Structures are given as structure tokens and as C-alpha cells.
Amino acid sequence: MESKRIKVVISKVGLDGHDRGAKVVASLLREAGMEVVYLGMYQSPEGIVRAAVDEDADVIGVSYLSGEHLVFTPRIVEEMKKNGLEDVLFVVGGAFPPEDIPVMKEMGADEVFRGGSLTQSFVDYIREHVRR
Amino acid sequence: MPGQKKDRPQDLAARLVRGDRRAASRLITLVENGGPGADEMMKRVYPHTGRSMLVGITGPGGSGKSTLIDHLIGRFRKRDLRVGVVAVDPSSPFTGGALLGDRVRFQRYAMDEGVFVRSMGSRGYTGGLARATTDVCRILEAMGNDVVIIETLGAGQDEIDIIHVAQTCILVLTPGMGDDIQAMKAGIMEIAHLIVLNKADLEGAGACLRSLEAVLEDAGGRRTEGAWNPRVIPTVAWARRPGDVSGMEALEEALLAHQAHLRETPGLRCANERRVERELRLIFRDALEKHVISGLEGTGRKEEFLREIIERRNDPYSVVEEILGETLKKPEI
Numbered sequence: 222m223e224s225k226r227i228k229v230v231i232s233k234v235g236l237d238g239h240d241r242g243a244k245v246v247a248s249l250l251r252e253a254g255m256e257v258v259y260l261g262m263y264q265s266p267e268g269i270v271r272a273a274v275d276e277d278a279d280v281i282g283v284s285y286l287s288g289e290h291l292v293f294t295p296r297i298v299e300e301m302k303k304n305g306l307e308d309v310l311f312v313v314g315g316a317f318p319p320e321d322i323p324v325m326k327e328m329g330a331d332e333v334f335r336g337g338s339l340t341q342s343f344v345d346y347i348r349e350h351v352r353r
Numbered sequence: 354m355p356g357q358k359k360d361r362p363q364d365l366a367a368r369l370v371r372g373d374r375r376a377a378s379r380l381i382t383l384v385e386n387g388g389p390g391a392d393e394m395m396k397r398v399y400p401h402t403g404r405s406m407l408v409g410i411t412g413p414g415g416s417g418k419s420t421l422i423d424h425l426i427g428r429f430r431k432r433d434l435r436v437g438v439v440a441v442d443p444s445s446p447f448t449g450g451a452l453l454g455d456r457v458r459f460q461r462y463a464m465d466e467g468v469f470v471r472s473m474g475s476r477g478y479t480g481g482l483a484r485a486t487t488d489v490c491r492i493l494e495a496m497g498n499d500v501v502i503i504e505t506l507g508a509g510q511d512e513i514d515i516i517h518v519a520q521t522c523i524l525v526l527t528p529g530m531g532d533d534i535q536a537m538k539a540g541i542m543e544i545a546h547l548i549v550l551n552k553a554d555l556e557g558a559g560a561c562l563r564s565l566e567a568v569l570e571d572a573g574g575r576r577t578e579g580a581w582n583p584r585v586i587p588t589v590a591w592a593r594r595p596g597d598v599s600g601m602e603a604l605e606e607a608l609l610a611h612q613a614h615l616r617e618t619p620g621l622r623c624a625n626e627r628r629v630e631r632e633l634r635l636i637f638r639d640a641l642e643k644h645v646i647s648g649l650e651g652t653g654r655k656e657e658f659l660r661e662i663i664e665r666r667n668d669p670y671s672v673v674e675e676i677l678g679e680t681l682k683k684p685e686i
Binding site: 258 | 374375386444445448449450454457460463469470472474
């Protein structure tokens with residue numbers, strides 16, 4: 222009777238209008254047996270974190286394709302802290318210079334995947350690192 | 354407020370009643386997963402329920418349920434009512450995964466403290482809802498929401514469990530879904546208190562509206578006196594220009610009229626009695642089944658019974674009789 226499913230909130234943030242990647246990831250995670258709440262485009266860090274609170278999500282995944290990753294990553298991390306989501310995994314994906322990966326990790330992203338990553342790699346990453 | 358993930362269950366219910374989102378969210382997960390302690394939790398929540406308006410929205414996938422709910426949330430918020438929404442989408446029968454896409458339509462209330470939205474996968478439950486939806490509604494009631502809106506997954510003809518949860522059931526249809534014979538069929542058409550013909554700006558909407566009205570009118574002649582007469586409300590929930598959205602005021606008005614009707618007549622009391630009786634039966638059946646199965650666990654008797662039945666040395670009816678007889682003789686349940 223008891224069944225626990227991994228719940229993931231997938232979102233775009235800011236004025237970035239390219240949602241193909243986020244949709245592909247959402248579908249892949251669904252096929253991997255996870256429950257994926259898809260928020261779509263033009264979300265704010267506050268709105269994404271609020272959704273994660275209401276949905277009791279295990280993971281927040283945000284996709285950047287417009288160069289705003291260094292602006293929004295710290296804001297999302299801060300908002301997560303403010304709401305007590307320290308045990309929620311924060312995963313970033315998208316297109317950005319490789320040298321920004323350690324910067325985003327330093328800012329508080331748990332893992333970063335660039336375009337071209339193997340799809341199985343982030344499914345495995347989430348399964349292995351979910352904290353609850 | 355950091356560190357609340359390690360919440361003690363007994364504190365959760367108390368925090369829920371004070372309107373704490375995190376407590377509501379954790380409790381919902383608990384009942385959704387059906388883990389140990391879920392029943393104990395619901396015992397604490399139950400006394401705080403029974404005061405909210407429960408509105409169900411059902412209809413085929415893509416008919417506009419979420420978009421209509423988005424408008425309804427806005428209207429209820431203008432009346433300063435707190436709104437809870439539970440939106441169900443289908444889980445995969447193969448992997449158990451689900452894409453929960455209703456929340457996309459409600460994100461403009463993302464920062465409104467008076468709105469709480471929760472998405473659920475159906476997790477193999479077939480009535481158009483998820484098994485735990487009733488309990489989730491109770492949690493949203495106890496949280497202090499004046500209105501709880503329940504959105505079913507895309508429902509066709511027979512996914513009618515919403516009638517056991519909601520007080521007012523709204524069925525959303527669109528033009529071009531078939532002739533009046535479809536509308537005369539049993540099932541989902543019968544449970545609707547209000548029928549919304551959404552996308553009423555599409556071709557064929559006029560004819561569709563007339564045939565729905567005709568079907569309802571025919572059914573009305575067979576209704577007992579004082580019973581609610583279902584209405585059809587044409588709406589346009591989404592339009593390229595926001596000014597072209599229409600029918601929302603009429604929908605709100607009809608919804609409130611049905612709620613008033615429920616409260617002025619024995620309607621609500623009768624529906625409550627039916628609902629409680631049904632729920633009691635379901636919980637009883639679940640508990641009995643759990644009890645019986647756990648009694649067989651590890652004894653090897655289950656396998657023995659299965660073999661006997663397959664080899665036609667016994668039959669399922671006699672096995673149930675035998676097990677039930679034994680179980681009922683045991684004093685401790």
C-alpha cells in the first residue's frame with residue numbers, strides 16, 4: 222500500500238522563452254517513474270520555490286538557455302533557504318560556458334548538467350542523491 | 354523556517370489548523386503515500402473539516418478545466434475567500450511516472466498566500482481521482498480554505514468519483530465532441546450540476562449548446578419537484594485578447610446558486626449521508642482486507658489456496674467463505 226515517489230518541479234525562470242529542453246527533461250523523468258510538476262516559462266525564483274513547498278517536492282530542476290544562470294541561481298538558492306528547503310535537491314541544466322559550472326556549484330546548485338549530457342546521467346543522479 | 358522536514362506528526366496537525374503551508378504539504382505526502390500513521394493523522398484532521406465549499410471540475414483532457422479554475426480562483430480571491438486546489442493527472446500504468454501539468458495555469462497566484470495548489474498523480478486509481486483525494490481535500494479544509502476545488506484527470510464517460518467528493522460538480526465540454534446521443538448517455542453527464550460549454554467561440558458551438566440544453570430539458574421533466582435543474586453555461590476561458598474571455602461571471606453565479614440551493618434544501622444533508630456511508634464502507638473494506646491478508650502472510654496458506662483454485666480442487670467463493678469464517682471468529686481485529 223505504501224509507495225513513495227520522487228517528485229520533481231521543473232521550471233524555466235525569468236524571460237527565457239526556450240522551453241524545449243525543460244520539456245524533454247520533464248518527459249524523461251516521467252518515463253523514469255517520477256512525478257514531475259511542470260511550471261512552464263517566465264517563473265520567478267519565489268514562484269518556483271513556493272511550488273516546491275506546496276508540492277512537497279524532492280527536487281527542483283531549472284533550465285537556463287538565455288545567459289541568466291548566474292543571476293537566478295543564487296536567488297533560487299536563497300529563496301530555498303528562506304523556506305527551509307535545505308534537503309531539496311537543486312539541479313541546473315542548460316547552455317552556459319563550462320567555467321560557470323563550478324561558479325554555480327559554489328553558489329549552491331547541487332549539480333549542473335550542460336546540453337549534451339547523457340539523459341541517463343541526470344536520472345541516475347537524482348535517484349542517488351535525493352535526500353528524503 | 355528551517356529544519357521543519359523532521360516534523361513530528363503530532364505537531365503537523367496542530368500547525369495545519371493554523372494554516373501552515375509546510376504542514377499541509379507534508380501531511381498530503383503522508384496520506385498520498387499511505388504510510389504508517391496516515392490514519393492517525395486523519396483522525397486529528399477530521400474534526401476541523403466540513404465547513405468549506407467543495408467544487409469539482411471534470412471533463413475531457415484539453416477541454417479547459419485548469420484554465421476555468423484559474424478564473425474561479427481569481428473570482429473567489431476577489432471575495433477574499435481562501436482557495437485550495439487539488440489537481441489530479443494520470444500516472445503511467447507502466448512506470449508509475451506522471452507529468453503534472455495543471456499547475457502551469459495557476460502560477461499567477463504563485464505568491465498569493467490565500468491560494469494553495471497541490472498536484473497529484475492518479476497512481477493507478479481509476480475513478481478520475483487519486484485514492485487519497487478525499488483525504489487531501491480534508492487537509493485543505495482543515496488548513497482554513499473556504500473553497501476547495503478538485504480537478505479530475507481528463508475524464509470521458511464513467512470516471513465519476515468526483516461526485517463522492519465534491520458538493521457541486523461542473524462538467525466541462527467543448528463543441529465538436531459528438532451529437533446529442535453522446536449527451537444522452539449515462540455516466541458523467543448525469544452527475545453534472547453545471548455543464549460548461551467551453552471554447553464557445555468555436556464553430557458549431559451554437560448547435561452544441563442547443564442540443565445540450567434540449568437533453569437537460571428532457572431530463573428535467575423527469576426530475577422530482579424541488580430538485581436542482583442542471584444548467585449549461587457557454588464560456589470562453591482563453592482568448593488571444595483577454596477582453597474576449599466570457600461567461601466567467603455567469604459560471605460564478607451558477608456555482609453560487611447551486612451552493613445556495615444545497616443549503617436551502619435537504620440536498621447537502623442527503624449528499625453528506627451518502628458520502629459518509631460510502632466512505633465508511635470503503636475504509637472498512639480496506640481495513641478488513643489488510644487484516645485478512647496480514648493473517649495469511651508467512652503461513653504459506655495463500656499459495657496453497659491459489660494452487661487449489663487453479664487446479665480446480667477448490668473455488669474462490671469457498672476460499673473467501675473459509676478465510677472470512679476464521680477471521681471473524683478471532684476476537685482481536
